[in-house]
Amino acid sequence: MENRNNVTEFILLGLSEKKEIEALCFLLFLLCYIAILMGNLLVMMSITCSQLIKQPMYFFLSYLSLSDLCYTSTVTPKLIIDLLAVKKIISYNGCMTQLFTMHFFGGIEVFILTGMAYDRYVAICKPLHYTVIMSRQRCGAMMAASCAGGFLHSFGQFVLAIFLPYCGPNEIDHYFCDVYPLLKLACTDTSRIGLLVIANSGLMGLVTFVVLLISYAVILYTIRSYPADEGRKALSTCSSHITVVVLFFAPLLFVYIRPATTLPEDKVFALFYTIIAPMLNPLIYTLRNTEMKNAMKKLWCYHGKEGSKLKNIPDFHKELVKYMISLL
Numbered sequence: 001m002e003n004r005n006n007v008t009e010f011i012l013l014g015l016s017e018k019k020e021i022e023a024l025c026f027l028l029f030l031l032c033y034i035a036i037l038m039g040n041l042l043v044m045m046s047i048t049c050s051q052l053i054k055q056p057m058y059f060f061l062s063y064l065s066l067s068d069l070c071y072t073s074t075v076t077p078k079l080i081i082d083l084l085a086v087k088k089i090i091s092y093n094g095c096m097t098q099l100f101t102m103h104f105f106g107g108i109e110v111f112i113l114t115g116m117a118y119d120r121y122v123a124i125c126k127p128l129h130y131t132v133i134m135s136r137q138r139c140g141a142m143m144a145a146s147c148a149g150g151f152l153h154s155f156g157q158f159v160l161a162i163f164l165p166y167c168g169p170n171e172i173d174h175y176f177c178d179v180y181p182l183l184k185l186a187c188t189d190t191s192r193i194g195l196l197v198i199a200n201s202g203l204m205g206l207v208t209f210v211v212l213l214i215s216y217a218v219i220l221y222t223i224r225s226y227p228a229d230e231g232r233k234a235l236s237t238c239s240s241h242i243t244v245v246v247l248f249f250a251p252l253l254f255v256y257i258r259p260a261t262t263l264p265e266d267k268v269f270a271l272f273y274t275i276i277a278p279m280l281n282p283l284i285y286t287l288r289n290t291e292m293k294n295a296m297k298k299l300w301c302y303h304g305k306e307g308s309k310l311k312n313i314p315d316f317h318k319e320l321v322k323y324m325i326s327l328l
Contacts (some may be wrong), residue, residue: 007185008080008168011097013089013173014079017265020190026083032279033076039282041063042296050295056124056134057237058292060116061285063143067277071105072096075176075274082175095177098159099231102176102199106273107150111206113245115142117215120241124234125222156200160193174270180255180262193258202257209249216242240284250278 018024044064052058075098080133082088090098122133157179164186174181179197183190223231251269286292 004148006168007092007170009089009170010185011171012082012090012175012177013171014088014175019096019136022083026080029076029080029083030233030273032275033072033080036072036076036275037069038160038278039070039279041295043282043286043292045227046292046296046299049299052291052295054136056119056139057116058234060112060119060143064112064148065282066111067105068281071102072274072278074101074105079175088175090177095157095182096162096173098177099161099179099182100154102112102154102178102274103157104150104154107153109150110205110246111146111149112143113241114208114212115139116241117212117245119144119240121215121219124219126240127179138173144162153200153204160196161202164188164190164193166178174204174267176270176274178270180266185263198257198259202253205249205253206257212245212249216245217265237289243284244277244281245281274291 003017014022015025020244035185044062047053047062047065053062078098119134123130126133136208161179161182164182164183165188166182169185172181172185178200180194183194183197220235223234223238224235251272254269255266286296
C-alpha cells in the first residue's frame with residue numbers, strides 16, 4: 001500500500017478549534033468515559049457473578065456492556081488525549097485499525113440488540129416455548145453469529161478504505177477515522193464506493209432498525225392482553241430496550257443512510273452512538289429493573305456476617321460502587 005499512498009499519517013481536526021471549548025470538552029468526555037467504564041463494568045460483574053447470567057436477557061445484556069466498553073474505547077481515549085494536544089495526529093495504520101475495530105464492535109452491538117429484541121419477542125409472544133427456544137446453546141450461537149456479522153460488516157468497510165489511494169490532503173474533518181471523511185481525501189472517484197458504504201452501513205442499519213421496531217410493535221400489541229402487573233413489568237422492560245435502540249440507531253442512520261457526504265453535524269451525531277449511548281445504557285437497563293438492582297446490592301453490599309463477596313477490592317471502590325447503586 002505504501003506505493004500507492006503518499007500519506008503516512010492523518011491530522012484529525014477534532015470537535016472544535018477553540019481551546020476553551022476543547023478544555024471544557026476534555027473534562028466532560030473524561031467524566032463520561034469514567035462513567036462508561038464504571039457503569040458497564042458494574043453491569044457485567046453483577047450479571048456474571050449472580051444467577052442472572054442463566055437468563056438469556058441478562059446473558060445478552062452482559063455482552064452488550066462488553067461491546068459498549070470495547071466500542072467506545074476505540075474512539076474516546078484518543079479523543080480525550082487529542083483535546084489537549086497541539087496537533088491531533090494518527091498514523092495511517094492507526095487510522096485503519098481504528099476504522100476496523102470501531103465498525104467491528106459497533107456491528108456486534110447492532111446484532112446483540114437484535115438478539116435482545118428476539119429474546120423479548122419469544123418471552124412475551126411465545127412464553128410456553130421460551131426455555132426451549134432460548135436455550136443456552138441457542139444464545140451462544142446467536143452471540144457467535146453477532147461476532148461473525150460484526151466482522152463481515154467491519155471487514156467490508158476496512159477493504160473499501162484501505163485500497164483507496166491517498167496522495168494529497170491528509171486532514172480528516174472528524175475526531176476519529178471513518179469511511180466518509182476518508183473518501184473525501186482519496187485522490188480517485190469514490191462515487192461507486194460511496195454507494196457500497198451506504199449498502200454496508202446505511203441499509204444494514206436501516207433494515208435492522210425497521211425489524212426491531214416491528215418486533216417491538218408486535219410485543220407491545222401482545223402486552224395489551226396481559227394482566228395489569230405482568231403487562232406493566234413487560235412494558236417496563238421493552239421500553240428500556242426501545243430507548244436504547246432509538247438512542248443508538250437514530251443518529252447512526254442520520255450519518256450513514258444518506259449519500260457519501262460529510263456535514264458539520266456529523267460530529268455531534270457521532271457523539272451519541274460512540275459516547276452517550278454507551279454511557280446511558282447501564283442506567284437505562286438498571287433504573288427500572290428490580291432484578292438488576294437486587295443483583296448489584298447482593299454482590300457489592302455487605303450483608304451481616306456474610307461480608308463482601310469481593311474481598312480483594314479496595315474499600316474506596318466498594319463504597320463508590322455502593323453509592324452508585326444507592327442512586328439507582
